[in-house]
Amino acid sequence: FTPKWKKEAKLLHKSALKFLHYKRDLLKADRIDEIESRRADLLDAIKAGNSTRAEEASKQLRATCEGALPHFPSQSAWEENVEVIFVALVIALGLRAYIIQPFRIPTGSMQPTLNGINIHQSDDPNFKKPWLGQQGWELLTRGRSYRNIVAENDAQVVGIRDASWFLFTRTRVLLSDGKQLSIPAAEGEAQKLLEARGVLDPRTGNAAVDPGTGFKVVQGKKFAKGDPILRGWVDTGDLVLVDKISYQFRRPKRGEVFVFDTRGIKTGGSKQMVDQTGGTHFIKRLCGVPGDELSVKPPNLWVNGKIAQEPGILRVIEAKGEYSVLNPNGYELARPDPSYPLPLSRPDQKFVLADKTRPGMREYVALGDNTGNSLDSRYWGSVKEFNLAGPALFSLWPITTGHWGFIR
Known part of the structure; x- marks a missing residue:
């Protein structure tokens, strides 16, 4: 039967050797000699069967190993999280x-092999979005989101630009009253929805772009105050x-x-x-x-x-x-x-x-x-x-x- 103190002392003796192997290229020569000396003291105490000496030698060996690399401060929890996130992003x-x-x-x-984004306009003047739980379930399982966008003033669609980011497809729409809307669809689909036709730049023959806003200049649908712009749902x-x-x-x-x-x-x-x-x-x-x-x-x-x-x-x-x-x-x-x-x-x-x-x-x-x-x-x-x-x-x-x- 081997007493508990002796098992722990032997394990520490072996762990200190692994520490030397792993960190030898970072340790100074005097630190390596000191750790070897502490290991020898611990081994002598184990062989002598002296638990008191072994406990003291173990404390000194731990302190020596912990202080061997003082120029490598431990990371804070915030620093560790940033490092993990950075590594995950790189991977x-x-x-x-x-x-x-x-x-x-x-x-x-x-289609029908694979679906693109589909916009469904509702003809119901009393259209209302479903309750929040149903919206969340349909978003999770079908990628469906509900919209009820209404014109705040008399206005016409005058500008459009792609605002997609990563996997999120979005189109920004500029109205003649200065308001901007976000449509969760590709630029082309938004153009069809809003009956927007591009205006050509007479100097270049290409699509005209407003240098101030970055929007493509278009002539689109006209809306009276209160008219629905997008009333229905969008399937991703x-x-x-x-x-x-x-x-x-x-x-x-x-x-x-x-x-x-x-x-x-x-x-x-x-x-x-x-x-x-x-x-x-x-x-x-x-x-x-x-x-x-x-x-x-x-x-x-x-x-x-x-x-x-x-x-x-x-x-x-x-x-x-x-x-x-x-x-x-x-x-x-x-x-x-x-x-x-x-x-x-x-x-x-x-x-x-x-x-x-x-x-x-x-x-x-x-x-x-x-x-x-x-x-x-x-x-x-x-x-x-x-x-x-x-x-x-x-x-x-x-x-x-x-x-x-x-x-x-």
Whole structure:
């Protein structure tokens, strides 16, 4: 039977040795010698079986170890919390940059596969928000938020700008009376809601921007005092996780849903689908890979002389179930725009994607599943290899729309 004091003394003797190993590069030579001396005193007391000597030697050894690094003050609770938060942010940013990135779908171009933000206006003049508990539950499970925004004065929509931050999609709206509103939707969706048309700068031909406020100059809907501006609810777009590492080890596959940035893509060139212009990232279905030859002969998408057979593409072509409601015509041609050349606006057009080219410039085609309401490669051409972010992996939230799970 080993007495308790001897077990504790042996444990301290071993712990002091570990301390020396871990901190030897930070300890001065005289401190190392002092700790070794205290360990020797403790070991002698243990071997002698003298508990009093062992207790005294233990106190001295602890004090010596604790005072060996006086130039490293202990952190306060506040400093420790800041350090933990900083490390967590660095890890999160690293994951977002190189491994997996959350992406909020702002528009309905991929419906019904994935939902964008949908604004529902109520025609009921007596509309009232549900009680707070129901609002909280619907926000948690469906991403639904209720709004009852009413004009305080006679006013017209005169300015609009994107005010999104991280995963929170917001649009700021400027009224002629100086009031500003926040609409929880993408800029394009807010423009449709408010019937806002952009004004061109005659000097540049681009959208006019007020230098004082930073708002795009628009001519929008007029409201009388008391008129509802937004009375109803807004369903948030699906929050998906983008796999940013797969394309480092494999080639993109035709038929998968993917995310890409819009560097070098003239998404605002055509007047079509103006509600979807200006985004920094798009999510679409990858319908053509380098070397493919594509054409659209509604409702079919032809790839290399045959109707595409990938499951995701076939769902759009066949237009069954939810697809028959939202996109009954399958793949449609781009709507003609005399002022702008379109890659796929006629059945006889063939779109050939570059394969043998310099690094980063191989070409892909991106089409929305809701092709009747999608700004995609039919309007602005190919997506270059350097634009690719990664395949859309998982629909994370909301959890009650039927989309939760791996994306097909």
